Amino acid sequence: MKIVSLIISLIFLSYYNLMSQSIDKNLGVVVTDFDPNFSDYVKKYSQIEGLTLLNPGQTIFPSGNVMPMNPYYYKLTEKINAFKNLKHLRLQSLYVLDLPNSITKCKLETLAIPFCPDSNIEAIVAKLKKCKYLKEIDLVNVVLPDDKIAFLKKSLPHVKFVNLMDDLSFDDEIEN
Secondary structure, three states: OHHHHHHHHHHHHHHHHHHHHHHOOEEEEEHHHHOOOHHHHHHHOOOOOEEEEEOOOOOOOOOOOOOOOOOOEEOOOHHHHHOOOOOEEEEEOOEEOOOOHHHHHOOOOEEEOOOOOOOOHHHHHHHHOOOOOOOEEEOOOOOOOHHHHHHHHHHOOOOEEEOHHHHOOOOOOOOO
16 A cells, blocks of 8 residues: 555656646746856756846836946857747846847747947847747837837838836726
8 A cells, every 4th residue: 555655656746746847837036146157057957948137236227218327238148049939028127238149049939128328239130030930029128219119110120119117007997
């Protein structure tokens, strides 16, 4: 009877490990931990499909198309394509001046990227054009003039542009 219980326990444990690995395909991490421990993250989470990189501090976004008082400029690692299954990349409150060349080797379908006036839009667009799976870009917290946003949309006509923060409505009444 103990052997049967042990076998059932081992089967359950194997099933649980398999299911937890298949369910956990997303990772959210603060960039100040991610960059120095990149190799460890690749080893542990090599199969992730979604990666959210977070600003280590609170960025306060003023209303309108204005840069925050404490912007966090971030340079994404050239080794980002080590995540072989990466489909969704979200850079949360991290202003990006450029993207690494290796971004074109990722299987990105969606990208959330906060552009700013100092972003090299032309270089970024050139790389994004080579991302053959890219379907959607979330322009969350973008601080760009309308002509730069128009350039993005014109340069990447196969990509849907959204701003999920604009889609949130805090003015709706809550019915009791």
